[in-house]
Amino acid sequence: MNIHILSLFPEMFTGVFNSSILKKAQEKEEVAINVINFRDFSGNKHHQVDDYPYGGGAGMVLKPEPIFNAVESLMTHSEHKRRIILLCPQGERFTQQKAEELAKEEELIFICGHYEGYDERIREHLVTDEISIGDFVLTGGELAAMTVVDSVVRLLPNVLGKAESHEQDSFSTGLLEHPHYTRPVEFRGYKVPDVLMSGNHAAIAKWRKEQSLKRTVERRPDLLDKVELSETEKQLINELKSNL
Template sequence: MNYHILTLFPEMVLNGLNTSIIGRAAEKGLLSIEAIDIREYSTDKHRHVDDYPYGGGAGMVMQPMPICEAYDALCEKIKKKPRVIYMTPQGRVFNQKIAEELAKEEDLVFLCGHYEGIDERALELVATDYLSIGDYVLTGGELPAMVMIDCISRLIPGVLNNDTSAEFESFHDNLLEYPQYTRPEEYRGLRVPEILLSGHHKNIDVWRREQSIKRTLERRPDLLTGASLSAKEAEYLKRLEIEIEKQE
């Protein structure tokens, strides 16, 4: 996976991404992270990349020329036109399924806006996807880009020490992850569930799956509509729902 980030703040994204698991994956050559400074493509001697909006209004708008020139230079370098993701609250809300889809790409471009946004013509010429990390407004697209890159990278083989972690963590089969425990067996009067100490892996798997269903029902019931459940698991979910109704 090759990430190309079009940004006004290359140090911000590089300092954030070249650490921890993602940084180690880059060092191993499992992925590459390139921050392209949009200001380098400004023809203004002061490297301005924004101007007042036509029609009036508050703030400044990023000009189309530096963005398109930066993108054209990248396409010429890698000899293709990669997928370009523009971070905006107007886009689809990013989720695990989208991450899985994007992880299949060889190159991804993240276009980070700033100020009051980007000239619409640049978006028409460059952007292929509009994505959001939530229904709120940030000062720029760098943080959303970093969030998405972190999530996508975890799905690349070899990035995690244990590749099964990416498959069975939160949102697997639209279910939240089951509770996790480690040593000591007892802490402040709270004990690790006996089933996890039994060594019976089949029973542990069943318990974990049920805990995932229970936790999803309690915390994110909206996810259950897309959950993949066996007949027994569907019966278990129904019993939980009945119990909750009785308590109410």
């Protein structure tokens, strides 16, 4: 996968993209990440990328020329199918399902805004997707881009080593993930559940499913409306709800 990020502050990405899983993914050549300062595409001697909004109002608006020019420069270098993603508060709420969808693409271009907003022509005539990571406002799109890139890259083949590492993640199954335990068996009087040490894989799978349902009922019951459940699971959920 090729990922390009258009930002006025490329230095913000250095630590994140050169650490941990994202660094390893690049070393394995599963992904190539390119951060571009779109101020370089302003086309004016002052490198201005924003201007006052027509009609008045507070704040400055990003001009269309630098962003269009930067994206079009990438299109001349690659024949890959690409998604052009605008990071903004008005966008589609980012989910694990969206991450899985984007992980199937060959090329992603992220546009990180600043100031009051974007010229609407960027939104209408350039981008393919608009994404928001939550109902809050950041100073710019950089942190949102880091979040989305991290979520997508870990899903690429060979990045985590085993597909199971992400297939049972919270939200991948539609439910929150079950609890995890490791050594020691007892810590400060708190013990690992006996079933996990039983060697009975069927019993362990059943326990994990039940715990996943229990955690979802307690913390994110809204997710249950989107999941196909068996009659046994529905019965268990009703029992759990009655005990809340």
